[in-house]
Each structure stands twice: as C-alpha cells, then as structure tokens.
Amino acid sequence: MKVGGQHFRTIWLKPGDECVIQLINQRFLPHRFVIEEIRTVKQMATAIREMHVRGAGLIGASAGYGMYLAAKEAAASGSFDEHLVHAARQLKATRPTAVNLSWAVDRQLKNIAGAKTADEKIAFALRTARLIAEEDSEQCRMIGQHGLKLIEQIAEKKPGKPLNVLTHCNAGWLAFVDYGSATSPIYAAHDRRLPVHVWVAETRPRNQGSKLTAWELSEHGVRHTVIADSAAGHLMQRGEVDLVIVGTDRTTHTGDVANKIGTYLKALAARDNNVPFYVALPSSSLDWSMRDGLKEIPIEERSAEEVRCVDGWLEGQQVEVRVTPEGSAAANYGFDVTPARLVTGLITERGVCEANDKSIRALFPEQAP
C-alpha cells in the first residue's frame, strides 16, 4: 500500500541487487519510517526475532527470503546441505509458535532439494521466496475483494454517508506482504472512493492499533480515528459503527476465533448492538484439528512489563514510561478467543462464509473432515 504517495510492500528483493532483501523495520513506526537491508541469514533471523517484521503472512515471507539468502550462503560455504539445514533451524527458532515460519522454511527445503546444481538451488530458492510473498499478497487482495462486497451492501443502505468500520490491533498490510487481512476490504472500499472511516482501537498493551494500523491508514489516506479500547461499546451503542472487521491468529474449523486480547469484548458489543462482526483471514490461519477454541487454543502470557509500561515518543526519542506503582503485579494475556456464536462471518481468499464447520468446509472442500 502507499507510504508518502509511493507504493510499498513490507518486504522485497532490492532492485538491481539480488544479494539484498529490503524490508520495513516496523519497530520505529509510527514515528520513523526505516527501510532495513538484509544480507545474511543471521540478519534475517534477528529481524524476525526482534520483531522488525511481525504478523503471520510477513513472517512467512521473511522466512522464505531468509532461505534464499541461506541457499546463497550454502553455495559459498562448500558444504551446501549441512549449511542449509543449519540455516533452516536458525530461522525456525526465532519465533517458535509462528506457524507460517516453519511452513515457509519447510517449503523452501523441499523445493531446493529438487534442484541439482548450487546455482539452480539458488534460483529455485529465489523463485519460491517470491512465490510465497506473491501468494500472500494475492490472498490478501482477494480477501479485500470479497470483503468489499459487504461494505458496498452497507453503502447502498446509507448513500453518501460515512461507512464506519471498527478494527482492533493490526491485521493490516504491515502484518502481511501487502493489503492486510482486516484492512484489505477497507483499502478496497477507499480505492473505490467509498466514504469509509475507520475506528482504530489502540490495542493496549502494545498499541499495535495506534502505532501501526493508524499509521498505515494515514499513509494510504484513509480517514480514521484512534480510540481507547474501552470506547468500542459506547460507539456501537450510539450507532457509530456499521461493521467490525478484525484479523485472527488462529480460527478453528468450527469458527472459534483466537485474536489479540480484547477482540472478544468487541464481539460482545457488536452482538448486543446488532453490528455485523467479521473476521478476515487467509485460509492458512484455519486450524483443521481443533473443535473447541476456548478449551483447546493455548493463550500466550507475555511479559507483564508491557502492561506496567508504555512506549512512545518524547522529543524525538522512543522511550518507555512506567504507569503502575512499583509494588503492583501485572498480567498480560496476549490473546482471547471469540466463540463462533458471536461471529457473523469469515472473509477468506475464497469468499465469505459463516463461522461454522459446514460453511467453512464448503469453501475448502479439499480438507478431509
């Protein structure tokens, strides 16, 4: 999407230099736009581990490009296979719970094994890295096209009036290669000149909403307003929200949705006020093995320091301020599970379906029950 009027993806091969991967280092957003150059597997591992890049789709793409760099390094090392396996392990260890990470690394390993010469292996690895990024982008683009229809239906009912979409956390293009999941229908509507306006929940404790989603929307020119997470219910009571769209880290084939902590409260408010609540996701986020999201999805507990402190900008410096008393404990649950009964529908790259096993499987019939 656009940054300062120019089109960007989150990661790409440097034009004119096939030895360098460029990516947006997201740690400095929204206050500084930093493009980082990655030349080694080690640098890519650091970028993933230290969250210069984050989000399921983007982690997968980064791992794909990381394995391309690994193939180049392996060819130079003299012992190709040994080096490649070591690099694969190194990349997988950076974010052990990210499904797309090991998926992308394994896909590369399999592809590279199919080539004969070292040069061919490097060429295969680059092609696959590009393909992974391209597929991610295309899936997100399709989510946008299917979600756009939902926004257009609302637009028909209130011609000329603002279309208010509420979102939580960052399921934006910064979490993928381009377009995003929850934001893709919003960008599609904006690009069609529909008067879309986004309520951006700040998403404490890490503020991915106020830092990343607000920045994305701002740079692409989409009208938006940042709110405290607590304000979502009030806005829905007042009729100020036409539609909620969020992303997901994992959705069961029965329609239970694990997503950033606070998603469940927004779903409850949507239900109480008859506001449609949609979850946008590439099908790679569907978990075909779990039936009961509440019981089965493990919820990561993160560092309490994220609740005790807030990081932001002060006179050009990124600093962390403390907001709790020294003696107070804090707890930091990363995600919650929104039960399927509160979800109006899922927006996937193949279309929109209801949040239940039958409807999901109808879109993905190749999945054995």
Place this chain on the structure above:
Amino acid sequence: MKVGGQHFRTIWLKPGDECVIQLINQRFLPHRFVIEEIRTVKQMATAIREMHVRGAGLIGASAGYGMYLAAKEAAASGSFDEHLVHAARQLKATRPTAVNLSWAVDRQLKNIAGAKTADEKIAFALRTARLIAEEDSEQCRMIGQHGLKLIEQIAEKKPGKPLNVLTHCNAGWLAFVDYGSATSPIYAAHDRRLPVHVWVAETRPRNQGSKLTAWELSEHGVRHTVIADSAAGHLMQRGEVDLVIVGTDRTTHTGDVANKIGTYLKALAARDNNVPFYVALPSSSLDWSMRDGLKEIPIEERSAEEVRCVDGWLEGQQVEVRVTPEGSAAANYGFDVTPARLVTGLITERGVCEANDKSIRALFPEQAP
C-alpha cells in the same frame, strides 16, 4: 485507608492549625505521595480545577472545606456576604458538571446564613465542612458493610480459595474521603482476612486504575494485579473473576449506570459468563429525574490528547509520550452507559437492591415518584 502503614483520609483539617486544610495531591500518584496545604479559597479552587483532588465525594468535601476558608476570608474582608457569594461562585466554576460541588457549596451557604456573628458563621462553616466529610466517609463505610456480605457469600462457596474481584477506573477512597465506593467492600473483606484479590483494569486513557486504584490497594496491602482493559473478558471466560464491582458517576432511578468508558464492555462480559456485576454508589449518585440513561445521560467528550499520549514516569520524572502518528485523529469519550439489564445489583449505603425503579425506591421511599 492506609498509606505506608498509617491511616489517611483524602482531606482533613491540619491538626493544631485551624487555618490550614491538608489534602493528598493526587496528580503525582502513584509515584510520589504529596500532601498539599491549602490556606485560601483560591488555592482550593485550583486544587479542584487542576484535579489535585477528584471524584464525586472528595470534590464535595473539598468544596465544603473551601467554603469554611471562604467564611474566614469573608470575616476578615469587612463585607462578609459579598465576599462569601463571590467565593461560592469561584468554587462552583471549577468543575461545572460535578453535582456534589454545587450541592456542598449551597449547603454551606444556607448553613452560614443561619448564624449571626462572623465568628459564629466561621464555626458553623467548619462544623458543616466536617459533617460533609464525615457523612461521605460513613456512607462509604456502610457500602462496604453491605458489599462485604456479597463477598462473604462467594467465600462460603469456595473456602480457602482466592476471591477475585474485578474493578474498573478508580471508585476508591481517593475518590471519596475514605473507604471508596467500589473498593469499600474489598477493604472490608481484606480487613476481615478474606483472601481477596483484585483485577485492576488500567482504564485508558487516563489510567486511573493502574495509577490510583493499584496504588490504594498496594498501600493498604490488598493483593491485586493490573491488566489491560481488554483482558477482562478473557479472565471471565477462564473463571478467574468471581464478582465485578464498579462505581458510577450517575445512575438513573431505573438502574442505568453511567461510569468510566469501558464499564459497559465489562458488564457484557460478566453477563456472557454468569459473573455477578455490581455497582457501588452513595445515594447522592442516583438521578431521580432520568428514566433512560442511554438516551438522556450526556456523555462528556474529553481532549483527544489523552488518547494520543500517555503520561507516566521516566527516570524520576513525570512525562507524556506520544503513541499515535502525528496525522491521526483521536476521540476520547469519557463515559459510557451500562443498561440496567446488565446490572446484577446496586450496593448503596442503605443496602443492596436490584437495578430497577421499584427496588431502588424501596430503599429510598422518601423520593417522590
């Protein structure tokens, strides 16, 4: 309640010096405990306006003591009545929407008018100021005694296990003269050695939960854990909350509850998980004129800067950091309304009742329908 092992109220007459009111200046909490000395009406007006003191009960008590200082200044000025009326106007203008403020000022004006000499007027004013503070404290104490029974009922069902109470914002003793409203049952349970543990929602954007409630509980020795506002639903889904108790800025006689933004979301989660949701309030917060809280209670929109920025402590300094992009709009709704249907009951100084007109009036029969 206790601070560093010593009992404090939020405001008091300085022992041995009837010319000075002392109060806790809450602007520096939780990082510095500052006692401020107030000698003039002007200083008291500043303390109220600049929120050195805040909360309905404490604002009323501060206005009461402010009018005592006004009577002393009026006696010294030579034109008693003129000076007193001017001071009354000055105090009322500090927080125009605070009901307890004008109520306390008017009560003082009426009482002082009943005295003859200037000395008598000063004595009347001091007695009334003390009475206002004493009544506030006693009402809160009684809320604690009635609320304690609810906690004891839960304790009977899970002997020896932690009793988890969730609260939002600061309806603590810092908002009143002592005890608090929502916190009073918690302190009563703690003082009875019940194993109470409090989930403190941080309450963005001003963080009254993480700054004030956490500090209060910490100083009094009550076990507690600060959480992001978004985590409340997840905790209830996991059975980690036995009871929600919040305060209120205004509750209609039909049981609709206006309180800090985010209260409604917590009430929705409580209902969805069969967790009792109580509102603790002195009867001065009951509004006998409004029937429909959602339609009739005006919701204050505060400065968007509170959402754009977070203030906290950095290397001993209180600073404000920015968390949104420069170009992003923000909105800051101060309160929301929780409809009566989501409220299990009200805890008042006269006892516990249901959140409906009939049950509320049964406790307050002197209110003409």
